[in-house]
Amino acid sequence: MMQFITVPGYTNSGPQHWQTLLEQKYPQIIRVQQQDWECPARQAWIDGITATLAPLTGEVMLIGHSCGAVAITQWAAHSSAMNNAGLNIKGALLVAPADVDAPDALEAIRVQRPLSLAPLPFPSMLVASDNDEHLSLTRANQLATAWGSELIIIRGGGHLHSAAGYGEWPLCEVLINQLSGNQLQPV
Template structure:
């Protein structure tokens, strides 16, 4: 059975120039849609992720960005994760920072338990929403491999990554490991 790739956008969703949107167009990946992108409530975001995973016809690999990385961590601690065989967690926003947007409700404190599936955290050295040290802590706690992407900001549309081949290679690595395993 083929693997379903679900993109999981963060706050505000991902615009047309974001690597998630480009991957959806180029490869047919499915987006986890949220009812409220601008004022997210954790229970709603977690429920939407759970529904998308359960609706997939087989194994799933997640490609999450920013606040969606937190969503994945919250989802993993309370839901059936057996269908998920990997997660690419890009630019995980530090929801515990005092300057984190207050319009996001219920995303702190962040779960720091080991994720029950293979994962890769990709972090930038100059991300405005998470320090490299904090992203490193997330990766360690979640049992994720850390990839330092260099000085690429929040790894979003403003980073001008285009289709972001380096990120897609990491996603393909997770998917290939799932197909072998």
């Protein structure tokens, strides 16, 4: 059975966040645990993903939000990140990746600089909003092109987190199933 790995962003995903609700609904979803959710330090967060994936084998799909989506792209570009021979990354859903390189990026997330612009070695979808305070639509287009991601635009979605009304989010499940080949199975 395919395993799904959620990679939350800066400050983690709270109880009403769509990642948390997905984890409660689907038993094959595992959350990456970072040592410090308040400091998305680039190498530390890459190491957090690596540690979560290390004991796994088989097919895996990554589901990142904000700085978590950024960490996925940095992990994939890291020279030794994908050395687990028993692991097959089927794809990544990158939701509202924070533009940590932007001049107006939050001070706390600048430690994750620079963004990777390397093409991802697996299929991916970048889901962005047309009014996200942490990712302009222009930058979303640039990142999708650089990463080789299919770009999906949500109108008026803000940062696509619980504060913007994204708790239960059926479209997310549809996108995960499209990218993974309909693998999500509820409890």
